[in-house]
């Protein structure tokens with residue numbers, strides 16, 4: 001398993017001063033910027049597009065940007081986000097007509113590719129794709145909004161994906177997103193996740209470094 005990564009979801013950041021807020025969370029020891037793209041079609045909310053990703057790069061953000069596309073269709077946005085500075089691009093398999101082609105498109109544009117699973121999306125989409133992707137992202141809330149409660153059944157789903165990855169000897173990241181807090185991050189890691197998206201649990205505090213340090217303390221207790 002790879003080292004743990006903490007990826008603050010900038011959906012909960014201060015959009016009026018986004019560059020400063022993203023720089024602040026990275027200075028507080030975050031590893032990755034989680035960038036939620038919502039289209040008011042695949043999910044009932046509207047957020048940000050490639051221009052904002054490029055603006056963060058132009059501002060001087062050099063950390064990996066982990067783009068989570070909650071959009072349908074997917075493909076047209078892939079080159080745009082790659083050009084805008086995305087490092088990882090993940091999409092929901094049911095939102096693409098040709099999943100393998102979309103993964104290839106992401107890789108052809110020099111980014112890592114991930115598949116995202118909603119709480120009720122079956123893992124069978126991994127049957128022919130797990131060895132072609134870099135990351136599996138399990139949603140632990142229904143996508144569309146920050147600040148929701150972690151769905152406990154995600155723990156069993158994480159364990160099932162961890163088993164699949166390990167049994168095939170793959171180096172695929174297992175990311176979890178939604179309702180991750182200082183109180184549950186240990187159990188989530190025990191279930192097999194190695195990358196943790198947290199929005200409100202970090203941005204809704206007045207001390208990002210303290211929140212991230214407490215998450216890392218919990219992760220340090222996990223027997224690996």
Ligand SMILES: O=C(CO)[C@@H](O)[C@H](O)COP(=O)(O)O
Nearest residue numbers: 009143144146147179199200
């Ligand atoms: O993609 C999403 C929601 O669709 C997430 O990234 C949330 O933004 C996570 O926020 P918290 O649940 O951690 O507040």
